[in-house]
Amino acid sequence: xxxxxxxxxxxxxxxxxxxxxxxxxxxxxxxxxxxxxxxxxxxxxxxxxxxxxxxxxxxxxxxxxxxxxxxxxxxxxxxxxxxxxxxxxxxxxxxxxxxxxxxxxxxxxxxxxxxxxxxxxxxxxxxxxxxxxxxxxxxxxxxxxxxxxxxxxxxxxxxxxxxxxxxxxxxxxxxxxxxxxxxxxxxxxxxxxxxxxxxxxxxxxxxxxxxxxxxxxxxxxxxxxxxxxxxxxxxxxxxxxxxxxxxxxxxxxxxxxxxxxxxxxxxxxxxxxxxxxxxxxxxxxxxxxxxxxxxxxxxxxxxxxxxxxxxxxxxxxxxxxxxxxxxx
Amino acid sequence: xxxxxxxxxxxxxxxxxxxxxxxxxxxxxxxxxxxxxxxxxxxxxxxxxxxxxxxxxxxxxxxxxxxxxxxxxxxxxxxxxxxxxxxxxxxxxxxxxxxxxxxxxxxxxxxxxxxxxxxxxxxxxxxxxxxxxxxxxxxxxxxxxxxxxxxxxxxxxxxxxxxxxxxxxxxxxxxxxxxxxxxxxxxxxxxxxxxxxxxxxxxxxxxxxxxxxxxxxxxxxxxxxxxxxxxxxxxxxxxxxxxxxxxxxxxxxxxxxxxxxxxxxxxxxxxxxxxxxxxxxxxxxxxxxxxxxxxxxxxxxxxxxxxxxxxxxxxxxxxxxxxxxxxxxxxxxxxxxxxxxxxxxxxxxxxxxxxxxxxxxxxxxxxxxxxxxxxxxxxxxxxxxxxxxxxxxxxxxxxxxxxxxxxxxxxxxxxxxxxxxxxxxxxxxxxxxxxxxxxxxxxxxxxxxxxxxxxxxx
Numbered sequence: 001x002x003x004x005x006x007x008x009x010x011x012x013x014x015x016x017x018x019x020x021x022x023x024x025x026x027x028x029x030x031x032x033x034x035x036x037x038x039x040x041x042x043x044x045x046x047x048x049x050x051x052x053x054x055x056x057x058x059x060x061x062x063x064x065x066x067x068x069x070x071x072x073x074x075x076x077x078x079x080x081x082x083x084x085x086x087x088x089x090x091x092x093x094x095x096x097x098x099x100x101x102x103x104x105x106x107x108x109x110x111x112x113x114x115x116x117x118x119x120x121x122x123x124x125x126x127x128x129x130x131x132x133x134x135x136x137x138x139x140x141x142x143x144x145x146x147x148x149x150x151x152x153x154x155x156x157x158x159x160x161x162x163x164x165x166x167x168x169x170x171x172x173x174x175x176x177x178x179x180x181x182x183x184x185x186x187x188x189x190x191x192x193x194x195x196x197x198x199x200x201x202x203x204x205x206x207x208x209x210x211x212x213x214x215x216x217x218x219x220x221x222x223x224x225x226x227x228x229x230x231x232x233x234x235x236x237x238x239x240x241x242x243x244x245x246x247x248x249x250x251x252x253x254x255x256x257x258x259x260x261x262x263x264x265x266x267x268x269x270x271x272x273x274x275x276x277x278x279x280x281x282x283x284x285x286x287x288x289x290x291x292x293x294x295x296x297x298x299x300x301x302x303x304x305x306x307x308x309x310x311x312x313x314x315x316x317x318x319x320x321x322x323x324x325x326x327x328x
Numbered sequence: 329x330x331x332x333x334x335x336x337x338x339x340x341x342x343x344x345x346x347x348x349x350x351x352x353x354x355x356x357x358x359x360x361x362x363x364x365x366x367x368x369x370x371x372x373x374x375x376x377x378x379x380x381x382x383x384x385x386x387x388x389x390x391x392x393x394x395x396x397x398x399x400x401x402x403x404x405x406x407x408x409x410x411x412x413x414x415x416x417x418x419x420x421x422x423x424x425x426x427x428x429x430x431x432x433x434x435x436x437x438x439x440x441x442x443x444x445x446x447x448x449x450x451x452x453x454x455x456x457x458x459x460x461x462x463x464x465x466x467x468x469x470x471x472x473x474x475x476x477x478x479x480x481x482x483x484x485x486x487x488x489x490x491x492x493x494x495x496x497x498x499x500x501x502x503x504x505x506x507x508x509x510x511x512x513x514x515x516x517x518x519x520x521x522x523x524x525x526x527x528x529x530x531x532x533x534x535x536x537x538x539x540x541x542x543x544x545x546x547x548x549x550x551x552x553x554x555x556x557x558x559x560x561x562x563x564x565x566x567x568x569x570x571x572x573x574x575x576x577x578x579x580x581x582x583x584x585x586x587x588x589x590x591x592x593x594x595x596x597x598x599x600x601x602x603x604x605x606x607x608x609x610x611x612x613x614x615x616x617x618x619x620x621x622x623x624x625x626x627x628x629x630x631x632x633x634x635x636x637x638x639x640x641x642x643x644x645x646x647x648x649x650x651x652x653x654x655x656x657x658x659x660x661x662x663x664x665x666x667x668x669x670x671x672x673x674x675x676x677x678x679x680x681x682x683x684x685x686x687x688x689x690x691x692x693x694x695x696x697x698x699x700x701x702x703x704x705x706x707x708x709x710x711x712x713x714x715x716x717x718x719x720x721x722x723x724x725x726x727x728x729x730x731x732x733x734x735x736x737x738x739x740x741x742x743x744x745x746x747x748x749x750x751x752x753x754x755x756x757x758x759x760x761x762x763x764x765x766x767x768x769x770x771x772x773x774x775x776x777x778x779x780x781x782x783x784x785x786x
Contacts, residue, residue, distance in 0.1 A: 257501050257527060288501040288527040289520070327520050327528070 002185055007040045007177040009151035010116075013158035014041070014078060016187045018048055021076060024162055025052040027063055028080030028117075037082050038118070038177050060090040064115065068097045068167075071113040076162060081117030084171060085131040098167040099142030114161045116170035119147075120212060120264055121312060123175055127300035130308075132264055134211075135271040137169040138242040144193060145242040147171040149214040151181035153239060156191030164193060171241075173212040196245035198252065202226075202234035205322050206252040208275060209262040210238035213313055218262050221318035229319065231326055241271060246278050253279065257288040258325040262313050267295040289325040294318050330414045331380035333364070333402040335395050342369045346394045347376075347401065355411065356384050358404060365401070380404050385411035386418040498525040505530045517659050519692050536562070566661040577720050580639075582759040585718045588771040590778050592734050593749040598781050606676070615734055615751075616708055617678045622777040623729060624650040624671040625784055627704055630770040634703045636724040637761050644726075644761050653702030653722060654682060656689050664722060665689045666702045706731060716752040726758040727767070751778075 004012070018024045025048075026041060032055040035042040045053040056063040060081060067077035081087055087094060094115065101109050121130045138145045146161055146168055148154040154172070161168035183189075199214075200222065209218045214237050225231040234252050238245065253259045259279070261272035272293040280291060297311040335345045346368040358364055363375040364384070385405040389395050403418050405411040496513045498506070502525045506513050509530075516533045518525035553559045563571065595618055603612050627634035631646040638645070650671040653664040665685035670678060688694050707719040708731040719730040734751040741748070753774070757767045777783045 285500045285504045288499045327526055 001182045003180055004151055004183050005177065006151045006154050006172070006179045006181070007038060007042075009155040009181075009183045010040050010158055010172065010177075011042065011044065012183070013155045013162070015044065015047070017076075017159055017162040018044075018052060020187070021162075023075045024078065025054065025070075025075065026078045026080060027054040027056060027067055029056055029058055029063075029082050031055060031080050036080075038174060040080070040177065060086050061093055064090045064093040065097065067113050067115075068093060068101070068111055071098075071111045071167075072101060072109045076112050076114075078114045078116060078162065081115060083122075083125075083129055083174075084117055084119040084133040085125075085129045087115070087133060088131070091136075094137070094143075094167075094169070095140055099140045102166070103142060110165050111167045112165045114158070114164075114168045114170050116158070116161075116172060118174035118177075119171035120173055121296070121301055121308065122173060124303055124305055124308065125174075125301075126303040130301035132266075132271070132296075133169075134171055134241055134263075135265050135269060135274060138244075138271060138274060140242075143167055143169055143242060144240070145169045145171065146193060146240050147211040148239065149176075149211050149237055151179065152183045153191060153197075153237075155183050156189055157193065157239060159190045160193050163190070168193075171211060176212050176215065179215065191239065194240045194243045194245060196248040197237045197239055198234065198248065199237045200233065200235040202232035202256065204232040204256055204326055205258040205260060206234045206236060206249065206256045207260045207262060207318070207322065208236045208238065208249055208272075210241060210271075211263075213262055213264050217313055217315050217318060221315045221322070224315060224319050225322050229323060229328065231322060231328060233322065238275075244275065244278060246282075249275070249279050250282050253283050254286045257286055258322075259283070259287070260292040260294060260318065260321045260325060262294045262318055264296050264312055266298045267293060268298060270295050289327065292321040292325050294321050329406070330385060330409055331378075331382065331404045331406055332400055333376070333378055333404065335367070335389075335397050335399050335401055336376070337397045338367065338369045338374055339372075342397060344394055344396045345369050347389045347391055348373055349391055350387065352384050354384050354387050354415065358382060358384060376401070378404060380406060382406040382409070383411045385409075385414035388418065496525065497523055499527065501527050502530045505534075509534055521691070523691070536564075564660060566658075566663075570661055573722070574720050577723050581721050581723055583718075583721060583756050584759050584764065584767075585754055585756050586764065586767050586771055587716060587752055587754040588775055589739075590751050590753060590775045591739070591748050592751045592778055595778055595781050596734065596749050602675070609676075611676055611679060613675050613679055615710070616706075616731070617675050617682070618781065619708075619731060619778070620652060620654070620667065620670060620678050620682065620706065621673075621675055621784060622774060622781070623704070623706060624652060624673075626770060626774045626777055628671050629773055630766070632762060632766050633727045633757070633770050635726050635761070636703060637726050637758060638724060639760070647703045649703075651701050651703045653705035653725070654685070655705060655707035655719075656686050658690055658692070663689050663694065663699060664702065664705060665694055665698055666700065668701075704728070708732075710734060710751070716754055718754050719756050721756050721758055723758070726761050727770075728756045730754040730756065 014024075014026060018026075026044065030037045031041045032045040032050060032053045035045070041053060064079055064087075067079040070077045098111050098113060098115075101111050119134065120132045134145060134147060137143050144161070144164060144166055146157050148157045158170060161170050207218060207222060218235065222233045222235050225233050234256055236249060236252055249259075261275055263270065263272045265271045267273060270293075272295055276291055276293060294313045294317050296313065299311055302308050302311060338345065348366040348368050350365045352358060352364050358378050358381060360379060360381040362378055364378050365376040366373055367376045382404040384402055386403040388400045388402055395401065403414055405414050497518060497520070498513055499520065503513070505527065506516070511530065511534065513525055516525050516529050519529050520526040592615070596615065599613055599615060599618060606613065627650045628648075634650055635644050635646045637643075649669045652667045652670045654667060655662055655664050667673070667678065667681055667685065673681070685694065685698065702722065702725060704725055705719075705722050705728045707728060709717055710731055710733040713733050715735070716732045717730050719728045721728050730753065732752045732754075734749050736747050737750040738745050739748045739750060753771070755767050755771055
């Protein structure tokens with residue numbers, strides 16, 4: 001085990017996979033000469049050369065399309081977006097091409113590609129650069145959507161994503177890149193896609209979350225609930241949003257009878273709303289309270305630091321929701 | 329076609345009627361609208377009126393006879409019809425309708441009533457006294473829709489009791505556990521929001537021997553103990569605590585009681601005026617809020633009663649703020665949430681806070697500190713119409729005020745008897761530390777304040 005930053009874990013995953021497979025390459029804005037807008041690819045140009053670490057013009061539609069073409073031709077591209085908010089300009093490439101080529105070609109083409117970059121609210125980037133794109137991509141058949149919340153998950157899940165034969169939407173957070181954590185060293189380490197992690201076992205309430213809020217507010221809220229309120233929490237970190245590990249959630253809530261979903265998306269048609277739709281029927285007879293969904297307020301994301309904080313899920317909001325479903 | 333007189337439904341709850349007295353006998357002439365008999369219903373004795381004119385051919389129910397609503401009572405021969413033939417036919421059971429069920433003949437009458445077959449209408453009878461104001465047509469012709477409207481209506485089938493008002497709020501999990509244990513959820517008190525029955529309610533109910541001995545603790549259904557049976561009830565925790573506390577109080581605190589009548593006529597009018605002004609804010613002050621306010625302000629003037637007594641130390645502690653306990657009944661018990669610093673609160677705040685405390689109290693969601701450290705308590709049974717009662721002190725407090733109903737009474741004012749809205753309150757005091765005159769002083773101040781609520785401003 002080595003303690004490394006989230007960005008280092010991502011770099012380690014890409015480096016290991018590029019060494020393992022000549023077909024893997026990295027393409028995106030500033031990934032080569034500048035060593036990455038967020039220094040994720042630092043040193044990779046020196047190591048792998050300009051044929052495999054490729055800078056692009058500022059045109060997401062062009063370089064994501066280029067990546068899809070390369071993937072259809074047998075390579076395994078990693079396409080880095082500076083922000084997932086920018087993929088609104090290449091939605092056609094991701095949704096119509098990446099997600100559908102395999103289906104539309106009757107299986108003649110596969111699209112083994114990873115699109116990765118920072119997603120969600122990353123501190124004072126304002127309304128247009130703070131989009132949480134997970135609910136947009138998680139609803140598209142043909143895509144796999146992955147969202148790590150620790151450096152170890154970043155490495156293990158990214159390696160599996162690169163090896164995956166279908167297009168993977170890999171959602172990071174600019175705010176997490178400097179977070180440190182223990183990461184297994186061995187190059188054989190991977191984490192399976194489509195499998196949620198029961199981070200903590202508990203008996204009173206199941207909290208379901210993923211990505212940055214797990215680290216930012218959910219784990220502190222769980223500590224408060226357990227230590228200050230005597231509520232035993234089972235924490236499920238989803239890791240993959242599509243395909244959703246529905247069974248792990250169901251098994252957990254059948255045990256706890258109460259469920260709180262937390263994300264930073266907007267509530268209406270949000271990621272949590274989609275999760276709720278998948279579990280409420282199988283869980284209906286097991287619920288002692290309505291499922292609570294803690295999400296961001298439904299407003300454009302404010303630039304102001306305090307307003308931005310206020311619109312996002314907080315420890316207090318999660319504690320209150322958990323207490324409510326526990327009637328505590 | 330002879331006209332039948334059937335037993336009408338003369339009240340909403342009537343299912344059968346007793347024929348008390350016939351005014352006519354067979355062979356007598358009757359006019360349309362004439363009262364032919366007296367009928368006793370479940371509520372009163374009322375005259376039975378014939379819709380049709382003619383000759384009474386056959387009397388099917390003798391005096392003292394009891395028949396279901398809609399059953400044949402008599403038959404009238406109209407025009408040239410032969411009463412003897414009709415009687416023979418009916419007496420033999422020819423056209424006679426069965427005596428029950430009550431609804432059937434009327435229903436048929438309604439179906440066949442439209443003008444297409446006017447002479448097939450089954451005439452019925454109505455009651456002058458029971459008339460709902462419709463004017464009945466005088467004769468057997470053209471018994472159309474207007475007639476039907478005034479026909480007595482057959483009773484509706486008994487409601488099954490599954491209406492929204494009977495809906496039991498229950499979480500799906502609690503429902504499943506109840507089903508698995510064959511538990512009647514209407515007996516389980518719910519502790520969730522709006523009384524929702526949740527897992528812990530069902531589990532604790534089952535733990536306490538659910539559905540058998542502890543049935544009496546359920547609020548939803550008043551358990552009936554059948555004749556020849558008996559029922560043993562294990563006290564709930566709350567009941568046990570109440571029993572111990574009240575016994576201790578009555579055994580160790582020497583109570584004495586003083587009652588005073590208070591004229592709240594002006595106060596009631598003030599309340600109405602204020603409520604009109606507060607309508608926009610959706611605030612509705614209750615009489616209890618004014619009493620709370622007045623008691624708090626009076627207690628500040630009489631600190632001897634706004635106190636707690638530690639008998640072991642021989643100390644009385646008087647308080648500069650009023651923490652007012654308000655006795656609230658809950659299923660199988662009572663709780664006393666405490667309005668803190670009520671002497672500093674306005675009426676709107678008193679209303680909002682007491683509503684909140686009482687609601688959460690009934691939902692069993694009060695925190696311990698919201699039920700402790702009262703300096704005085706009010707108990708009111710006014711809404712039950714109780715005029716006057718004596719309450720048991722909640723030690724270490726030294727007094728409790730029992731508030732009766734505000735009601736109109738005849739009172740002597742000067743030398744005249746006038747109608748005033750009056751309310752009696754009874755103060756219970758701990759005679760170890762409060763004397764009769766002290767208590768009387770307090771009551772006099774309270775009376776002055778409530779009779780002249782402007783004093784609250786002073």
